[in-house]
Amino acid sequence: MTSLNHVTPKGMDLCPSQEQAYTTILSLIPKSPVLALVSEGSFGRSTVLKKLAASLSAQYLDLGDLFDDIKQVDPLQLEEAVLACFERAFATHDIVIFDDYHVVQEQLVENCQNTARPSILGFALSSLVQLMEKNDKSLILGMQYGWIENPFRAKCLKTELSSFNPMDIAYLFHSMSPISLENVDFEAIHRFAPRLNAHQIWRASLQLQEEHVEHTDSFVAFLEDHALTSNVNQDEVTQVSLDDLYGIDEVRRQLEINLIIPMERGDLIEQYNISPKRGVLLYGPPGTGKTTIGRALAHRLGSKFFLFDGTVISGTQQFYYEIRRIFAQAKANAPSILFIDDCDLLFENATETGLYRYLLTILDGLESKSNEQVTIMLTAMNIGSLPPALIRSGRVELWLETKLPDLEARTRIVKAQLEGQKLTLTPEEATIFASQAEGLTGSDLKRVMTDARNLHAYHLAKELPVKAALHYYEEALQQLLSHRRQLAEAPAFTAAHRPGRMA
Secondary structure (H helix, E strand, O other): OOOHHHHHOOOOOOOOOHHHHHHHHHHHHHHHHHHEEEEOOOOOOOHHHHHHHHOOOOOOEHHHHHHHHHHHOOOOHHHHHHHHHHHHHOOOOOOEOOHHHHHHHHHHHHOOHHHOOOHHHHHHHHHHHHHHHOOOOOOEEEEEOOOOOOHHHHHHEEEEEEOHHHHHHHHHHHHHHOOOOOOOOHHHHHHHHHOOOOHHHHHHHHHHOOOOOOHHHHHHHHHHHHOOOOOOOOHOOOOOOHHOOOOOHHHHHHHHHHHHHHHHHHHHHHHHHOOOOOEEEOOOOOOOOHHHHHHHHHHHHHEEEEEEEOOOOOOOOHHHHHHHHHHHHHHHHOOOEEEEEOHHHHOOOOOOOOOHHHHHHHHHOOOOHHHHOOOEEEEOOOHHOOOHHHHHOOOEEEEEEEOOOOHHHHHHHHHHHHOOOOOOOHHHHHHHHHHHOOOOOOHHHHHHHHHHHHHHHHHHHOOOOOHHHHHHHHHHHHHHOOOOOOOHHHHHHHHHHHOOOEE
């Protein structure tokens, strides 16, 4: 078994990557008055900063401490409140540590259009830098990203605490777990969930006492239930498998090659350096199985599948918050899929460019490296509504068309729908009915066969003469085709009967 099962160093309360960040910050203190520990995600930034505060006898501040100052001042004096919070801490300490400082910047700098005095924070911080340099003080900031407001930017030295390596994950689980994990291969765990963070590890460890974890496979299954959580409730998603989809054999094959195997087979991922496609487009007429493929992937991939659909309404106040929140979840569970259903409808509003630009950044922008283990999977009925720059080669690399089922596929769908039903057809009748249903989608066929059973039940309930099974299926088919003709004629009918129209 891998030596990662024995990585817990005696007397050390940080995992290896956290300890390295801690040591780096200590070495940088003499070199600059402003330092920053940058960490996107829950990888122990606060833990490292609190250990620094204890070892350096520094003043540790967080947003709660700042709020004590903010609540006492006029809203037009927020910048002064920030300065006062720092000055009070420096009055009694040579080193001050401020965690989650990016939140202050977001409110007073990045969103300065919402403040009465944009850019005033920079003036306040200039005063603070002068105080530190004059009195040999040091400031250590904890941040979620690397950009920092001037004048701190000109003085700041930064170190990064990024995602955990296998040794970190092994250390943290061994430290937190109430049971022995000697038989778990943490190299394999890291391949399965390379973005596993400290919060997920802590949350999972709380549940380990009641779980029976004997080996790596059972530990992976445990993590899917207790650490890696999709935003899709699988109990609410219709149970369907890719094997249940007919007429799209090549689509299924390409999904296996380019998504499923590079996400599921850790042995092949490491040995042959394979990876899932970054961008995938499923396109085709309504009812040809695009959303059903999403359902199948949700069940197949479990915690690796995230959904962005019409429940997140474009243009609303929470739209971009939801985009960032769902994508952050997908990154935390990477490798994963972010499934954007009916994306052509989202892009129909020509003035709504935010989602489009956000996806460009994810797929090949300056920040794409940290996002490379999240696959963006788009479905569309009308690819003409999609921004050309988004779907060009290199961004959306794999195009998969879901076509209307041919006779063979329609026959297989009909026979699958007949299984377990009392209103059944002979194999010959099933083929005859499928041949009459040319131009129908799989969804259409399922609807027709449900309607046929309803017609048959109506005859039974009313004690009407019962007809041959094929008659009910053919009658239901004709009803659907009649509705289609009415729908095709509807625009002309509406125009002819519009109120106020002159005869």
